[in-house]
Amino acid sequence: MNVTFPTIAVIGAGAMGRGIAQIAAQAGSRVHLVDNNPDASAQARAALADQWDKLVAKGKLEAAQAQACKERLQVSALSELADCDLVIEAIVERLDIKRALFAQLEDIVAPTAVLASNTSSLSITALAADLKRPQQLVGLHFFNPVPLMKVVEVIGGLKTAPAITQDLSAYVREMGHTPVQAADTPGFIVNHLGRGYNTEALRIVSEGVADFSTIDRILRDQVGFRLGPFELMDLTGLDVSHPVMESIYNQYYQEPRYRPSAITAQRLAGRVLGRKTGEGFYKYSDGKAEIAPEPAAPVVDEMPPVWVSTRAARRSELYQLLKDLGAKIETGQSPSAQALTLVAPLGFDVTTVAVVERLDPARTVGIDLLIEDAATRRRVLATNPATRPDMRAAAHALFARDGKAVSVIRDSGGFVSQRVVASIVNIASDMCQQGVCSPADLETAVTLGLGYPMGPLAMGNRWGPTNVLEVLFNMQTVYGDPRYRPSPWLRRRGAIGLSLLQQES
Numbered sequence: 001m002n003v004t005f006p007t008i009a010v011i012g013a014g015a016m017g018r019g020i021a022q023i024a025a026q027a028g029s030r031v032h033l034v035d036n037n038p039d040a041s042a043q044a045r046a047a048l049a050d051q052w053d054k055l056v057a058k059g060k061l062e063a064a065q066a067q068a069c070k071e072r073l074q075v076s077a078l079s080e081l082a083d084c085d086l087v088i089e090a091i092v093e094r095l096d097i098k099r100a101l102f103a104q105l106e107d108i109v110a111p112t113a114v115l116a117s118n119t120s121s122l123s124i125t126a127l128a129a130d131l132k133r134p135q136q137l138v139g140l141h142f143f144n145p146v147p148l149m150k151v152v153e154v155i156g157g158l159k160t161a162p163a164i165t166q167d168l169s170a171y172v173r174e175m176g177h178t179p180v181q182a183a184d185t186p187g188f189i190v191n192h193l194g195r196g197y198n199t200e201a202l203r204i205v206s207e208g209v210a211d212f213s214t215i216d217r218i219l220r221d222q223v224g225f226r227l228g229p230f231e232l233m234d235l236t237g238l239d240v241s242h243p244v245m246e247s248i249y250n251q252y253y254q255e256p257r258y259r260p261s262a263i264t265a266q267r268l269a270g271r272v273l274g275r276k277t278g279e280g281f282y283k284y285s286d287g288k289a290e291i292a293p294e295p296a297a298p299v300v301d302e303m304p305p306v307w308v309s310t311r312a313a314r315r316s317e318l319y320q321l322l323k324d325l326g327a328k329i330e331t332g333q334s335p336s337a338q339a340l341t342l343v344a345p346l347g348f349d350v351t352t353v354a355v356v357e358r359l360d361p362a363r364t365v366g367i368d369l370l371i372e373d374a375a376t377r378r379r380v381l382a383t384n385p386a387t388r389p390d391m392r393a394a395a396h397a398l399f400a401r402d403g404k405a406v407s408v409i410r411d412s413g414g415f416v417s418q419r420v421v422a423s424i425v426n427i428a429s430d431m432c433q434q435g436v437c438s439p440a441d442l443e444t445a446v447t448l449g450l451g452y453p454m455g456p457l458a459m460g461n462r463w464g465p466t467n468v469l470e471v472l473f474n475m476q477t478v479y480g481d482p483r484y485r486p487s488p489w490l491r492r493r494g495a496i497g498l499s500l501l502q503q504e505s
């Protein structure tokens, strides 16, 4: 087997090191497995032998290949690594300990050998600071579990030789994974982009707009995320996710877009971590989340007529939908004294729209129509502080008439999906603006690394760059919060309706 790095070492035989050793041996490299705890490396080798036998039993690997993998993997000591072309470090996440290890390795391996770190949060440039050959050090960030998570970030530090990142990308492909090139910036690609989802959802909860299970439902049903942000935090555990939020926020010198939440800080302190402690945002029994049923749509005997704001988003679609739902539609210049008044803002809250359009707030309800109704499995309505209960109930009952799920939230600039999608698209745009990676690598890294329904820039294109820009501009007005300031990348492309994937020539 021809492989870019015929002999490698993996240092650290924990969760990550094992997975890396497995796919490297499968690619055809001879692998030295090293751990300062000899039991750990011996156990890892036995577990990998088991794993290969299982793959044979499932018909995913031939018996001869499994045997060859076992022969290619050996437990070694640090001093036995002189013949390595590449050393991948997956030890404890501490700058001082990793630096000391690389300094030691420089005296053991050949000057041409490549040194790689699987760090998820430390700077590659900082790791290389005291090395004699900093050009040989590179970041190689795998995801957990390594054999299943098919993306690997290849990170060049300030001094890394560019040819090395190319060789490692080729090697990642030989391992059956997809490499993406990231600049040495906090969080690299996946952990950086991931900040939009949780932090904005937490912000929505902290404003009392909706509870966490409603937000999860909305983001699954309207945008197509596999897991809602609160289900995701419960799965990852707040002991992992909250420190990542703090670390990226602080490494970017308190950039408001990444601002963490007091909600997760408190839960972390109280050890309400998620699935691993049996209780997070949801309670778990036998590994299953206890989810309170959704309130049923109210029964309304007498449905009022409906009037739609002249400035509603997707106004003609909304008319058609109302007709399909059997509503009595008013077509006058202004609503009659009985009418339920519908607005469909982008970024603005229902209260602001009612004031600006001189509508009676008591009868005004908002509906989120940023994406077309046919593309979603849920409709989201928002009241304002003055909305009368009968008007709220009428709107809920009307939009649930065809059996589609409906959530009613409190007034919020940008509803739930608009806020979260706009935040993600804005962070993605800013990453392109900063040159963290290419737009194409960003899309690949996020779909493979975070399992989003599509890349964040494609999501922006799908929802319309101009609409996303409008949502952010208006949210900035509603909240006066710099976290919603649009990135220049989005601002320019959104202003002229250009694809967010478009790079400047």
Ligand code: NAI
Pocket: 011, 012, 013, 014, 015, 016, 017, 034, 035, 036, 037, 040, 089, 090, 091, 092, 093, 094, 097, 101, 118, 119, 120, 121, 141, 142, 143, 144
């Ligand atoms: P782990 O705790 O499962 O394994 C670490 C292993 O390294 C242990 O077996 C330990 O005995 C060994 N070790 C510690 N110091 C050592 C030293 N000085 N020399 C030799 N061996 C040493 O940790 P895990 O989760 O595998 O993480 C390893 C690295 O990968 C960390 O840098 C982590 O940030 C990074 N990472 C972890 C991910 C995860 O989801 N667990 C994902 C991506 C990166």
